[in-house]
Amino acid sequence: MTTPVALTIAGSDSSGGAGIQADLKTFAALGVYGASALTALTAQNTRGVSGVHPVPPEFVTAQIDAVFEDLAVKAVKIGMVAQAGIVEAIAASLTRWRPAHVVLDPVMVATSGDRLLPEDAIAALRGLLIPQATLITPNLPEAAALLDEAVAADAAAIEAQGRRLLALGCPAVLIKGGHGQGPESTDHLVTAQGSVALTAPRLATRNTHGTGCSLSSAIAAGLAKGEDLVTAVRNAKTFINAAIAAADRFTVGHGHGPVHHFHRFY
Incomplete structure (x- = not known):
């Protein structure tokens, strides 16, 4: 039996709740072997980001090449x-290695509100990475920022923004509804074939650190295991909702605490 392998290309969270740490925990929890290529070190905890130290681009390339030269990577998740x-x-590495599945989480702002991506990088993201992605997973503010528009206020506006994001070159967009209002959190999966609304109860907890990272890596894990896109998204949403529901079992930090990636085990 072939071991499914997924690669996360993302930043490190020194407090362990988001970034590559969250991705690797998610891969492990879902039965996928995780590899990583770091893009940045962050000095970060549950209350915010106090420093970012980018990794030199040539060393990001070296990490990605080292993984692909040896491991049979079935899916890639890209974060910060x-x-x-x-x-x-x-982008050059993806062109060279041509992975079957790429899940791009356009991380622009941390849960704490700290901005993580400068304007020129957003432009590069639009032009170079989105066209190579299987799926992008922006939240409501990120979707608006990618389009230079106001944040969508209702389902029709969200789906319309999803269709405009498809025009940037990716075949599927999952706009996450966690920043919305109301008793339910609805994500919208938009493809050329139409849209699917995925709804779950909005959970009352402040322990949501790393939810976006974990959702996108859970989707990548599903794709690595051979699930189709809709199934991978549905299963990932089920996983992250359970991880959020179990988050209050932890007492970690004094801000937005982490979700419980291993809720199935302890």
Whole structure:
């Protein structure tokens, strides 16, 4: 039996709740072997980001090449890219290695509100990475920022933004509804064939650190295991909802605590 392998290309969270740490925990929880290529080190905890140290683009390339030269990577998840030069390095690597599935989480702002991506990197993200992605997973503010529009206020506006994001070159967009209002959180999966609304109860907890990272890596894990896109998205949403529901079992930090990736085990 072939071991499914997924690669996360993302930043490190020194407090362990988001970034590559969250991705690797998610891969492990879902039965996928995880490899990683770091784009940045962050000095970070549950209350915010106090420093970002980008990895030189050529070393990002070296990490990606080392993984692909040896491991049979079935899916790639891309998170924090830090700067335009790193976007260019990742895009060139994807062109060279041609992975079957790429899930791009356009990380622009941390849960704490700290901005993580400068304007020139956003432009590079639009032009170089989105066209190579199987799926992009922006939240409501990120979808608006990618389009230079106001944040969508209702389902029709969300689906319309999803269709405009498809025009950037990716075949599927999952706009996450966690930043919305109301008793339910609805994500919208938009493809050329139409849209699917995925709804779950909105959970009352402040322990949501790393939810976006974990959702996108859970989708990548599903794709690595051979699931089709809709199934991978549905299963990932089920996983992250359970991880959020179990998050209050932890007492970690004094801000937005982490979700419980291993809720199935302890």
